[in-house]
Structure formats: C-alpha cells, structure tokens
Amino acid sequence: MAHCGGMGLQRERINAGAAARRLRSLEEPGDVDVRRAGRSSAVDAGRPGRLAPPRPPIPPRAGRRGAGKTSIGELSGVRPGDADVTVEHRMRRDAPRLRFTPGHALAAMLLLVAVTCASLTLLVRQSLNYATVGQSASHGIVRTYEDTQGESGATSDATQPQGTVTQPQGSTEQPSQPEPQTSNGSQEPQGMDAKDTRINLNTATLEELDSINGIGPVTARKILDYRARTGGFSSVDQLLEVSGIGAKTLEKIRAKVTV
Amino acid sequence: MGGADADMGRERGSRDCRLLPAALVLWTAILAAEALFAILIKGEQPLAEWSGDGASCAPGWLMPVCMATGGFAVGVILSKRGMTFIRHGADMRVAMMVVIMVSIVGVTSAWAHLLVRWHDPAAAGARNGKVEVVAVGRITEPLKTSTIREADCQAEMKLESILLQGVSRRSSTQVRAFFTGGDCAAASRGATYRVSGVLREAEYGGTPLWLTVGSDRNVERVRDPPVTDLVRAHMQERFFDAVSRLSDQGRVLVPGLTMGVLGQDHVPSDGRWEAGMVDETYANRLEDSFRNAGIMHLMAVSGGHFVLIASLVRRLCSRFLLPRAVTACCIAASYGLLASLMAPGDSVSRALIMGWFNAAAMAVGRRPQALSALCCTVIGTLLADPAMAQSYGFALSCAAVLGIVILTGPLTSAFTRILPKPIASGLAMTVAAQYATMPIQILMKPQLPVLSCVANLLVAPVVSYATLLGLAALLCAWADDDVAYGLVWLASLGTRVMEVVADGLGNADVAVLPWKDGITGALAMAGIEAAALIAIRMIVRRGGRGSDDGPAAKRFTRDPRNRLGIWFADTVRLVTDSNRTAWRGREVNLHGESD
Numbered sequence: 004m005a006h007c008g009g010m011g012l013q014r015e016r017i018n019a020g021a022a023a024r025r026l027r028s029l030e031e032p033g034d035v036d037v038r039r040a041g042r043s044s045a046v047d048a049g050r051p052g053r054l055a056p057p058r059p060p061i062p063p064r065a066g067r068r069g070a071g072k073t074s075i076g077e078l079s080g081v082r083p084g085d086a087d088v089t090v091e092h093r094m095r096r097d098a099p100r101l102r103f104t105p106g107h108a109l110a111a112m113l114l115l116v117a118v119t120c121a122s123l124t125l126l127v128r129q130s131l132n133y134a135t136v137g138q139s140a141s142h143g144i145v146r147t148y149e150d151t152q153g154e155s156g157a158t159s160d161a162t163q164p165q166g167t168v169t170q171p172q173g174s175t176e177q178p179s180q181p182e183p184q185t186s187n188g189s190q191e192p193q194g195m196d197a198k199d200t201r202i203n204l205n206t207a208t209l210e211e212l213d214s215i216n217g218i219g220p221v222t223a224r225k226i227l228d229y230r231a232r233t234g235g236f237s238s239v240d241q242l243l244e245v246s247g248i249g250a251k252t253l254e255k256i257r258a259k260v261t262v
Numbered sequence: 263m264g265g266a267d268a269d270m271g272r273e274r275g276s277r278d279c280r281l282l283p284a285a286l287v288l289w290t291a292i293l294a295a296e297a298l299f300a301i302l303i304k305g306e307q308p309l310a311e312w313s314g315d316g317a318s319c320a321p322g323w324l325m326p327v328c329m330a331t332g333g334f335a336v337g338v339i340l341s342k343r344g345m346t347f348i349r350h351g352a353d354m355r356v357a358m359m360v361v362i363m364v365s366i367v368g369v370t371s372a373w374a375h376l377l378v379r380w381h382d383p384a385a386a387g388a389r390n391g392k393v394e395v396v397a398v399g400r401i402t403e404p405l406k407t408s409t410i411r412e413a414d415c416q417a418e419m420k421l422e423s424i425l426l427q428g429v430s431r432r433s434s435t436q437v438r439a440f441f442t443g444g445d446c447a448a449a450s451r452g453a454t455y456r457v458s459g460v461l462r463e464a465e466y467g468g469t470p471l472w473l474t475v476g477s478d479r480n481v482e483r484v485r486d487p488p489v490t491d492l493v494r495a496h497m498q499e500r501f502f503d504a505v506s507r508l509s510d511q512g513r514v515l516v517p518g519l520t521m522g523v524l525g526q527d528h529v530p531s532d533g534r535w536e537a538g539m540v541d542e543t544y545a546n547r548l549e550d551s552f553r554n555a556g557i558m559h560l561m562a563v564s565g566g567h568f569v570l571i572a573s574l575v576r577r578l579c580s581r582f583l584l585p586r587a588v589t590a591c592c593i594a595a596s597y598g599l600l601a602s603l604m605a606p607g608d609s610v611s612r613a614l615i616m617g618w619f620n621a622a623a624m625a626v627g628r629r630p631q632a633l634s635a636l637c638c639t640v641i642g643t644l645l646a647d648p649a650m651a652q653s654y655g656f657a658l659s660c661a662a663v664l665g666i667v668i669l670t671g672p673l674t675s676a677f678t679r680i681l682p683k684p685i686a687s688g689l690a691m692t693v694a695a696q697y698a699t700m701p702i703q704i705l706m707k708p709q710l711p712v713l714s715c716v717a718n719l720l721v722a723p724v725v726s727y728a729t730l731l732g733l734a735a736l737l738c739a740w741a742d743d744d745v746a747y748g749l750v751w752l753a754s755l756g757t758r759v760m761e762v763v764a765d766g767l768g769n770a771d772v773a774v775l776p777w778k779d780g781i782t783g784a785l786a787m788a789g790i791e792a793a794a795l796i797a798i799r800m801i802v803r804r805g806g807r808g809s810d811d812g813p814a815a816k817r818f819t820r821d822p823r824n825r826l827g828i829w830f831a832d833t834v835r836l837v838t839d840s841n842r843t844a845w846r847g848r849e850v851n852l853h854g855e856s857d
C-alpha cells in the first residue's frame with residue numbers, strides 16, 4: 004500500500020483513498036478510449052481507432068476535487084497505465100489482413116476463372132476423344148496390339164526378370180487374343196442372321212438350358228430361379244450374378260446364349 | 263473514408279487471411295454440388311449414408327433448439343458489433359464478390375467432372391452389376407497387398423480403353439485391379455497392361471471401380487514403363503531389401519515412416535510376395551495400437567518430410583552463397599524429387615503444392631506465409647480435381663496445417679507459463695493439429711483418442727531423426743547395401759521408441775472413448791471445439807482488458823487469488839494473534855490495553 008501508484012516523492016502519510024482519487028482525476032475519458040481503441044484490433048464500442056501517438060498530459064485544473072498539494076507525478080502526466088504498454092506496442096499493426104482491395108479481388112477472380120477454364124478444357128478434350136476413337140474402336144485396338152508386338156518382343160528381352168514371365172504369356176496369348184475380338188466382331192453380323200440358333204435366356208426352358216455344354220441341371224435350375232426372382236436378364240453378363248457361374252463358365256457359354 | 267483507411271492501416275500483410283473464407287466456401291460448395299448430383303442424377307440419399315446409424319431417430323427438438331441457439335448467438339454478436347459490420351460494408355462487399363465467384367466456379371467445375379465420370383463407358387457398364395471386360399490401362403501406384411480375400415495384390419490403374427460387350431471405347435476412369443498369383447510379380451508400376459476380368463462398382467475406398475482379374479493368362483503387357491519409373495522402382499526395391507534385414511517392428515515401421523508404405527502392404531516385384539515380409543497378425547496389431555494411440559499420422563507422408571529437405575537444401579545453397587531465386591528453384595526441384603519417391607497420396611500432393619507455393623514466394627522475395635499458401639493450394643487443387651474434396655487424406659492434411667498455423671502461437675504462449683519452453687512448443691503444435699483434425703477423424707472412425715497428445719509428445723523427439731535416416735537410406739540404397747542397412751538400423755531404434763509408446767498407450771483401457779458416429783458426431787465435436795475457443799477467448803480478454811486501468815491496488819485486488827491470500831492472512835492473524843485483535847469493545851487484552 005505504501006507504493007501505491009509509484010508516487011513516492013512525498014513523505015506525507017499515505018492515504019490510500021486520496022491517492023486513488025488523485026490517480027483517477029488524472030485519467031480523462033478521451034485518453035482512455037484512444038488507448039483502448041489503439042490497442043485492440045477492431046473498433047471497440049463504435050469509436051474509430053487511430054494510430055496517433057498518445058495525447059500530451061493535461062495538468063489538473065484548479066478546483067477539482069481533492070485539491071491539495073499536486074505531485075510532480077501529476078504535473079508530468081504520468082498515468083498509471085503508461086508503464087505497461089509502450090508507444091511502439093500501441094502503434095503496432097496486429098490485425099490479420101482480411102480486406103480485399105478491388106484490384107486484388109479482380110486479379111483473384113481472373114485467376115480463378117483461368118484455372119477453372121484449364122480444368123474444363125482438359126475434360127472436354129477427353130470427351131471429344133470418346134467421339135473420335137469410338138468410331139474406329141475395334142480396328143484401333145487391333146492395330147495397337149500388332150504395333151506393340153514388335154516393341155514388346157524387343158524390350159522384353161531386356162534385363163527385367165518379369166520380361167521372361169510375360170513373354171510366354173504373350174506368345175500363348177497371341178493366337179487366342181485376336182480370336183475373341185474377331186469373333187466378337189463377327190458375332191454381330193453372325194448374330195443377325197443366325198439368331199435362332201442361340202438360346203434366349205429369358206424364354207428358355209430347363210431342358211434347353213441343360214443342353215448347353217457347360218451348364219448342368221443344377222445350374223440350369225439356378226438360372227431359372229434367378230430369372231424368376233429378378234424378372235429376366237438384360238444382358239448376358241448378368242449370368243455372373245448366378246451362383247455357380249463364374250468368368251470361365253461365362254466365356255464358354257457366351258457364344259451360345261443371347262438375351 | 264478516414265476510418266476505413268485507419269482500419270486498413272492496422273492490418274498486417276504478414277498475416278494474410280484474405281483467401282481463407284474463399285477456400286472454405288469452395289470446399290463446402292463442391293461438397294454441396296456432389297450431394298446435389300447424387301440426389302438428382304444418381305437417385306441416392308447421400309445424407310442417409312453420412313448420418314450414421316441413429317440419425318433417423320434423432321429427437322425432433324434438436325434441430326429447432328440448435329437453430330434458436332445459433333440465432334441467439336448471432337444476435338448477441340451483431341448487437342455488440344453491428345456498427346462494425348455496417349461501417350465496413352464497402353470492403354465486405356468486395357470480399358463477398360470473391361466468395362460468390364469462387365463458389366460459382368467451384369460448382370461448375372465439380373458438376374462438369376461428375377458428369378464426365380458418370381458418362382464414362384466403364385462406369386456406365388459397371389452400374390448395372392458385374393460385367394466382363396477387357397481393359398487396357400496403366401498402373402499408376404505401387405502394388406499393395408490386397409484388402410479382399412479373393413486376390414493377392416491390388417494396383418490402381420488408369421484406363422485407356424475398355425472392351426465391353428463387343429464394343430471397345432476410350433475410357434479414363436480410375437480402376438483398382440486385383441491380381442492373383444504370378445501376375446503380382448509380373449505387374450510393375452508405370453507399365454500399360456491389357457487385363458481381362460470382371461468389373462464392378464467399388465464397395466469401399468476412393469476408387470470408384472474394381473476389376474478382379476481372374477487368374478494367370480489374363481494379364482498382358484502392352485507398353486513397358488518409362489525409364490524414370492524403372493529407376494525409381496529399382497531404388498525402392500533396394501531400400502526394401504535393406505529393410506528386410508531388420509527386426510519385425512523395423513520392417514513394418516521404417517518404410518512407413520520414410521515412404522508412407524507400411525511394410526506389410528508392400529509387394530516385392532520379384533516373386534517374394536508369397537512369403538510376405540512381415541507376420542500379418544503382428545502387423546495388424548501394431549497398426550491398431552498406432553491408431554488407438556493417435557500416432558498413425560506419422561505413418562503417412564506429410565509436410566514434415568518436405569520441411570526437413572527444404573531446410574537442408576537451403577543451408578546447402580547458402581553455404582555456396584547462391585542467389586535467392588536459384589535457391590528457390592533448387593528447393594522446388596527437391597520437393598518434386600522427394601514427392602516422386604514417396605508412396606503417392608493426397609497428403610503428399612498437398613504438401614508438394616504448398617511447398618511449391620512457398621518456394622515461389624521465396625523466389626519473388628516475399629515472406630512465405632503458410633496460411634496463404636494453404637488457401638491457394640486448396641483452391642487450386644479443388645478446382646483442378648473436385649474429387650479431392652471427398653478425400654480424407656487431403657482433408658486431414660489441410661485441417662492439420664490450418665490448426666497448426668492458427669493455434670500454435672496462442673497455445674505456445676499459454677503453455678509457456680506452465681511448462682518449460684521445448685515441451686510447451688511441442689505440446690502446443692500437437693494440441694493444435696489434434697484440435698483441427700478431430701471432427702474429420704470422427705467421420706472416419708467415431709472414437710476420441712484421449713492419450714494422443716501424450717503419445718505425440720513422447721515420440722516427437724525421435725520422429726525427425728528417424729525420418730532423416732530413413733530418407734538417407736532410401737537415397738543411397740541403390741549404391742551400397744551395407745550403408746543403407748546401417749542407416750535403417752539406426753532409424754529402427756527410433757521406431758522402437760514409437761512401438762513402445764504405441765503398445766503402452768494404444769492398448770491401455772482408457773486409450774479411446776466412443777463418440778457419436780457420422781456427420782452428427784463430427785458436427786457436435788466441431789461445435790464443442792468452437793464453444794471452447796470462444797470461452798477461452800472471453801476469459802483471456804476479460805483478464806487482459808482490465809489490466810491497466812485503475813490504480814495498482816485495484817488491479818491487485820481484482821485477482822481472486824490475491825483476495826483469497828489477503829483474507830487468509832487476515833483470518834490467521836485474527837485467530838492466532840489475540841493481543842492485537844481488531845474487535846473493539848469486545849475484549850480487553852491481558853494488560854488492560856485496548857486498540
């Protein structure tokens with residue numbers, strides 16, 4: 004209590020209440036609010052924040068309450084809060100940057116539009132490729148395959164051990180691979196005029212399904228159950244949903260069934 | 263005008279948060295566009311699968327109560343700061359324009375990507391059920407051990423064309439191909455293959471389609487991988503050879519820490535996959551204990567790797583006194599090389615692009631700002647590939663960086679008062695990252711990792727050293743096997759510490775607490791975190807506001823601790839010191855004197 008306010012130049016008996024009143028009399032409402040608004044980031048209680056340095060001290064007017072001896076501290080304008088916060092600290096910028104200038108905003112928007120246009124252009128190019136490649140589809144596949152036969156044969160002799168694994172695979176695949184493709188390609192015209200030789204899955208009876216090489220009586224019963232449950236087959240591949248028919252079986256019977 | 267200038271004059275350019283609202287709005291807009299697409303075109307109910315079980319029986323009063331509380335809070339804020347918003351109207355209009363433009367552009371890009379993916383021939387074919395196809399595609403990621411039982415290994419493929427019901431068409435979807443048997447040894451990353459198998463829609467995971475390749479003789483190589491892919495595969499294989507000589511935990515954890523691939527997920531390319539490198543039960547148990555302890559994020563490549571490499575490169579360049587632009591180019595190039603050596607993932611992409619933004623800032627001469635680079639990364643990535651908006655890896659990575667950037671400073675200053683400085687900074691970073699990623703983790707797995715801050719703090723000293731040693735081993739394994747083995751052995755000492763921490767904390771009874779699953783649980787957690795932040799901020803502000811008005815005595819007695827101390831001292835004096843009691847007229851002391 005004896006060091007109250009730091010005004011220790013007097014030797015009089017310190018009266019805590021009078022000292023507090025003197026200190027309070029030094030504070031003016033304007034100074035306090037400028038300090039507060041300068042310190043906090045945004046605008047507090049509607050007062051504009053200013054970056055001006057602190058106002059000079061106003062000497063206490065005569066006739067104010069508690070008129071007695073004035074201390075040097077009062078005359079020099081030392082305020083109780085001065086020791087805590089330095090001028091540089093009060094004038095420092097500390098708000099995060101949230102405002103867009105119109106020029107920056109325009110630049111950002113143009114950049115956004117440019118990035119989006121680039122992304123959409125790549126997408127559109129993909130879709131265009133669908134249209135052009137789709138027309139010459141199977142022809143294109145066969146050509147790619149025959150073209151790469153030369154390079155894959157040449158490069159698979161290289162150091163990689165897996166090259167020797169793929170090459171016998173490749174050579175045995177060679178005669179068999181074009182055949183499904185050509186048979187697929189020829190299946191369409193063949194199917195057109197020879198459709199009645201293939202069994203329609205949606206109308207077949209148990210005996211007709213059993214007669215297919217690769218389907219036995221149990222599997223035929225399962226196909227009929229599936230057909231009754233789901234209402235019918237929309238594609239030959241739906242046979243994969245029937246338990247007991249896997250990929251290999253499907254390949255065997257694909258040529259003999261239709262939908 | 264003067265007021266606006268003065269306020270703008272208080273803004274600091276090195277705390278650039280201008281793009282943060284735009285990035286958040288863009289992410290939300292893309293998610294909303296995907297939900298709208300799902301409802302309109304796919305005919306699904308996306309909210310049902312996101313709400314988790316029990317959302318349909320959520321009490322009916324919950325929604326109006328939440329809205330009323332939210333409206334009340336907004337009203338309180340507006341009444342206190344309403345003048346602020348009105349005065350800054352002009353500036354906010356410009357910011358709103360940017361936000362609206364971002365959302366329009368985001369929705370457009372997302373809708374276009376979704377439409378293209380919907381009409382892709384492979385996706386359209388697989389929509390009706392399983393279908394037999396012959397697909398030509400390139401393997402884009404390293405092979406991993408398969409997650410389904412019918413296959414031995416899996417690989418992500420990007421299709422070039424697909425032969426479906428006799429018609430061959432160009433396709434460009436991502437497909438996860440499952441191989442069995444010798445095909446696993448034959449398949450290598452970067453090569454183009456023609457595979458025939460069964461295509462169906464994915465049951466889980468980020469890839470939309472699954473292709474199960476039957477057995478041998480169904481895979482045929484069409485194009486060899488480019489030379490860069492061969493070089494990279496060779497380097498990685500030599501690294502795994504060095505790792506395979508370690509103990510069990512080293513074989514699992516060292517590749518995970520270095521490259522982001524756990525040891526049991528790796529498929530060696532020379533046929534040794536049948537034996538497997540690690541015991542599967544032990545590996546699964548270790549992975550679970552890491553996940554429960556909350557340190558599983560160490561096993562994914564994140565920005566930490568890139569920061570280490572960047573600091574090394576920068577020191578090297580400054581040793582040679584290279585100019586700043588050259589240093590920035592070196593850093594960018596090293597980022598690219600490092601990202602290509604790691605296992606590909608969304609968090610790696612995020613770290614790479616953000617690193618490139620920082621290198622660009624350094625080249626221009628600006629201070630690299632993490633928040634600004636993060637916002638640019640998010641906006642650029644989501645506009646170029648809107649599918650990343652639903653990627654958990656990308657979301658976790660971005661949320662962690664956002665949390666670290668925003669919260670580390672205040673938390674460090676708060677913890678420094680209680681703890682010593684190095685522990686305070688480590689704990690602050692852990693808590694900040696955990697705070698930001700908690701809602702997303704709850705979406706992935708609805709449990710709270712209670713001990714994760716402690717676990718992260720315990721392993722923090724060893725992570726950087728183990729990572730650096732692992733990276734050094736990866737870079738020199740192709741040249742010298744023994745040096746690489748020495749380096750990974752040192753790294754495995756660090757991972758032994760991690761294993762001990764994970765075993766101790768992850769398998770404890772109180773390691774995880776269950777939480778509400780689905781989007782309601784995540785929103786509840788986000789709400790609780792926001793409320794906690796606001797409460798702490800109010801306490802700090804109230805404690806700090808009255809710090810320098812009033813005389814020192816008033817400040818002293820405003821603190822309740824001081825008031826309590828004064829009361830206690832007075833009480834003790836009252837009770838023990840009967841000579842000088844303050845009660846007048848009640849007692850006369852022994853000598854007849856009274857005060």
